[in-house]
Amino acid sequence: MNYEELGFKCGLEIHQQLSGKKLFCECPAIIRKDAPDFVFTRRLRASAGETGNVDLAALHEHRKGKVFEYQGYFDSSCLVEADDEPPHYVSMEALETALVMAKLLNMKLVDSIQFMRKTVIDGSNVSGFQRTALIGYDGFVEVKGRKINVDSLCLEEEAAQVVKRGKDKDTYNISRLGIPLLEIATAPSITSPEECRKVAGYIGMLLRSTGKVMRGIGSIRQDVNISIKGGARTEIKGFQDYKNIPKVVDYEIERQLKLIKEKKKVEESVRKAEPDHITSYLRPMPGADRMYPETDVETIIPGTVEIDVPITLENRKMKLVKEYGLSEDLAVLALKFESRNNYSFEKDFEKYASENLSPTAIADIILIKAPSIAKKEGKEISIFKIKDSFLEELSRGRIALSAANDVLKEFAVRGKVEFEKYDLLDESKIERIVKRIVSENKGAPRGLVMGKAMQELKGRANGKKVSDLVSKHLR
Amino acid sequence: MEDKDFVQGKKYVVKLKDKSVMEGVFVSETSIHVFLKLKSGYNAGFEKKNITEYKEVVDRKISRDKKVTKKYDSKKLHKILILHTGGTIASKVDYSTGAVTPRFSPEDLVGMYPELMDLASVESKLVSNIPSDDMNFHHYNMLGKSIVEALKDKKIKGIILTHGTDTLHYTSAALSFALECVPIPIVLVGSQRSSDRPSSDAALNLLSAAYFITNTKSSGVYICMHENMNDEKCVLLKGVNAKKMHSTRRDAFKSINTKPFATIDFNNKKIDYKDEASSTHGNFSFKPFNEKIRVGIIRSRPGLAPEELKPYEKFDGLVLEGTGLGHFPIGFIDKSTEHNKEILSFIKDFADKKVLCMTTQTIRGRVNLSVYSPGRALKEAGVLGHDLDIITETAYVKLAWLLSNYSRNEAKKLYHANLRGEISKRSEVEEYEL
Incomplete structure (x- = not known):
């Protein structure tokens, strides 16, 4: 497809859940799916917004006249989620993450943060609105040399999760309700579905760089706004994997082109990204009328919050590659391991890297060798228990790198290691053994002699040293 | 920007020091910030000192509150x-x-x-x-x-x-x-x-x-x-x-x-x-209230001081919200409880001239001034409310209303009468935690 000829315009909206506690209460951000501890039912009514108009999208849901059943858990949902208690203080952790993200997106900060109520009466918010605040505006990201404007960053509450939709009743699980959510919206200046995918990937990397995001399926979602000449603005919601964006967008363009060809009107709408890459109708586009101030939350002046901007994952990866000589693949693995374990490879590289032990070798032991031995032995290896003393031995050259697998195996099986067993032999002992093997194998080719020597000295002598001694005595 | 005149509900284009341009409907302002409702629907605050220029823009789309007209269906009976x-x-x-x-x-x-x-x-x-x-x-x-x-x-x-x-x-x-x-x-x-x-x-x-x-x-x-x-x-x-x-x-x-x-x-x-x-x-x-009648509520607690009661001297009536069955600290145990005598004497003096009744801060349950000696002492002092299960708020309103419409003696008698269903004779098992 020639996207330029089609007049293709595309904007991206990214929703990312933050870890920690909920935005307006002390409940932990834990999403549960097991049997609920309590259930309550509600009915929602459309109400007039600030300008006196009822929002069209809100009215659409009200006309359905539905009952909403909410399932909750005593440990992760309280009266705030049940909308039977006003919100508490905004989570400072979430607010700080939002401000950090605004900086990473090169945004301007609003001088005063005012939480708004965005009317949503499909039942996904018990209160009938989602609390949301504009944090930053007018930012940009640079992806593959192109500058993509980022219009807005909002901090908002995650909605409840649908359990079941029925004719008269929809059921929701409220454990997810109230989890802090960052909403990032780019300008419609993306020029191709492939570029859209790249921007989504890049912003996702920035989000993970904060170290405060939730992980797992559904913790990040992409919505794509697209339009083509003669078509209508369409919002495609619910991408679970940003890698599918190009395919889904192409299908949607084809759908609109078909309608244009048949001379049918293309309506502005919100559509859902289905698993088979097609889109289905969700509801009409919501308007600004559904926003009015959240009067239970006082305005916040962000100038008083200190912002410590982290190094992005991309930059940290490049550092591991350029400064420490890791391969890109190993660097990616290292960063994933770091975020899961609250650990820093750089610190250990600085501490243990030596002429005997390269940074790559350190990363290889922790990321590749240890997990593969653990798998092979069917045991768990708590690498942090052994890491420091093990790396110390290797770094000082007391143990050969070739003994690493044996050390890890012993640790996996016994839960402890006697490092002395693996100590390198001193030169005179090695020479004595090499001399004996040479005399026992008179006339044999060098390779065979070397093989026998290495087998006997396995892990206890440096390979190069053995090789040198074999050459010396064969002569 | 100093003292600019924004009109609520009108739309403005605002230029900021950092050269960005914002457009929105003016919502409110404080001494430091101007709040605009942006096209996206969000309200955002901008510091006045950062605003270099602003201009009103005409927007016919801004709608005002719609007046709702009442409709009566005269055919309905009720x-x-x-x-x-x-x-x-x-x-x-x-x-x-x-x-x-x-x-x-x-x-x-x-x-x-x-x-x-x-x-x-x-x-x-x-x-x-x-x-x-x-x-x-x-x-x-x-x-x-x-x-x-x-x-x-x-x-x-x-x-x-x-x-x-x-x-x-x-x-x-x-x-x-x-x-x-x-x-x-x-x-x-x-x-x-x-x-x-x-x-x-x-x-x-x-x-x-x-x-x-x-x-x-x-x-x-x-x-x-x-x-x-x-x-x-x-x-x-x-x-x-x-x-x-x-x-x-x-x-x-x-x-x-x-x-x-x-x-x-x-x-x-x-x-x-x-x-x-x-x-x-x-x-x-x-039977309206006498708007000049003054009735107070005193809540008992450990460490209640007699000075706390004094300001009520001139009141017409008092509701004592006691602990448990309807108790106040009126016992003289040691030196530290000496002043409890003053509490009892205040209650006696007040009951002699005005009207005093007891409720319980347990919220649920009945007052009983016969079980313990402090309760009996209070009853003897002239405190009303024994054997009643009136809640404090209703006791306060009832006492004020009685004093508004009846003599002191009638009021004292009527306080113990079930006038509007405020007293129940039986304490039923299932009533707790209803």
Whole structure:
């Protein structure tokens, strides 16, 4: 497809859940799916917004006249989620993450943060609105040399999760309700579905760089706004994997082109990204009328919050590659391991890297060798228990790198290691053994002699040293 | 930018120091910030000192509040009068302060709940517009007079009184006493979550009250609020037995020491009566409060000092909210409790000249001044309330009302009489935790 000829315009909206506690209460951000501890039912009514108009999208849901059943858990949902208690203080952790993200997106900060109520009466918010605040505006990201404007960053509450939709009743699980959510919206200046995918990937990397995001399926979602000449603005919601964006967008363009060809009107709408890459109708586009101030939350002046901007994952990866000589693949693995374990490879590289032990070798032991031995032995290896003393031995050259697998195996099986067993032999002992093997194998080719020597000295002598001694005595 | 004149509801283009340009409708300002509602719907605050330029733009799309016109269906037999006193059920966002304030016109409420029109013809009237915490005997009389006035219209089947929830049960008790043998149902309705939000409890409370009025033979003063956290059923509580038991939940009002009068299932159009109606046979009479009467409430606690009682010397009546069965620190145990003598002597002196009654801060259960010696001493001193299960709020209102309408001796006698269902003779097992 020639996207330029089609007049293709595309904007991206990214929703990312933050870890920690909920935005307006002390409940932990834990999403549960097991049997609920309590259930309550509600009915929602459309109400007039600030300008006196009822929002069209809100009215659409009200006309359905539905009952909403909410399932909750005593440990992760309280009266705030049940909308039977006003919100508490905004989570400072979430607010700080939002401000950090605004900086990473090169945004301007609003001088005063005012939480708004965005009317949503499909039942996904018990209160009938989602609390949301504009944090930053007018930012940009640079992806593959192109500058993509980022219009807005909002901090908002995650909605409840649908359990079941029925004719008269929809059921929701409220454990997810109230989890802090960052909403990032780019300008419609993306020029191709492939570029859209790249921007989504890049912003996702920035989000993970904060170290405060939730992980797992559904913790990040992409919505794509697209339009083509003669078509209508369409919002495609619910991408679970940003890698599918190009395919889904192409299908949607084809759908609109078909309608244009048949001379049918293309309506502005919100559509859902289905698993088979097609889109289905969700509801009409919501308007600004559904926003009015959240009067239970006082305005916040962000100038008083200190912002410590982290190094992005991309930059940290490049550092591991350029400064420490890791391969890109190993660097990616290292960063994933770091975020899961609250650990820093750089610190250990600085501490243990030596002429005997390269940074790559350190990363290889922790990321590749240890997990593969653990798998092979069917045991768990708590690498942090052994890491420091093990790396110390290797770094000082007391143990050969070739003994690493044996050390890890012993640790996996016994839960402890006697490092002395693996100590390198001193030169005179090695020479004595090499001399004996040479005399026992008179006339044999060098390779065979070397093989026998290495087998006997396995892990206890440096390979190069053995090789040198074999050459010396064969002569 | 200093002292620029923004007009609320008008749209402006604003240039900032960092060269960015923002466009939005002016909402409010503080001394430091200007708040604009941006096209996206978000309100954003900009520091005035960062604004270099601003210009009004004409936007025909900005809509103003639409006036709701009342519609009456004269063919309907029943007529309901809605009397408004403000409160959360009639709340609107105040854009100048950013707070939810009771500031609604009665027409707005009827416009918001069109289902009311299916039940009866509705008339609505604003009595006063004050937060319920500011209510006093003067306002109870004002409400009483409005109701007396409304009773002249024989078509009125019942009255809904919208009211802030904080002191809703004081008002319901006050009207219960002041309106003797009221011939129609008077239902007080509040809401715990403001009516500007889609999840407000106001709609069900109001519609359930209206349904009750048009489908009952009972009369008297009631409170109609949510039965539990569900938007399914409401409870109808007798005006003298209800208490606000939660600061935020929609089912905050509970019946104390008695069963609720009825539950109303508006969605399935069913009323389930749990108790008999309090007797209202007799001639209606309005017995207002003497607005000069002063009654106080003193809550006992460990370490109560006699000085705390002194300011009440000139009051006409006192409610003592005792601990447990109805106790106050009046024992002389050691040096540190010496001043307890003064507490007892204050109580004795006050009871000699005025009227004093005991309730319990356990909320549930009955006062008994015969079990322990301090209780007996209080009873001997002339403290009323022995063997009664009146809640403190109702005791306060009842005492003030009795002193307004009867002599001291009559008031003392009548305090122990069950006038409006505020006293129950039996403490039933199931009443706890209802």
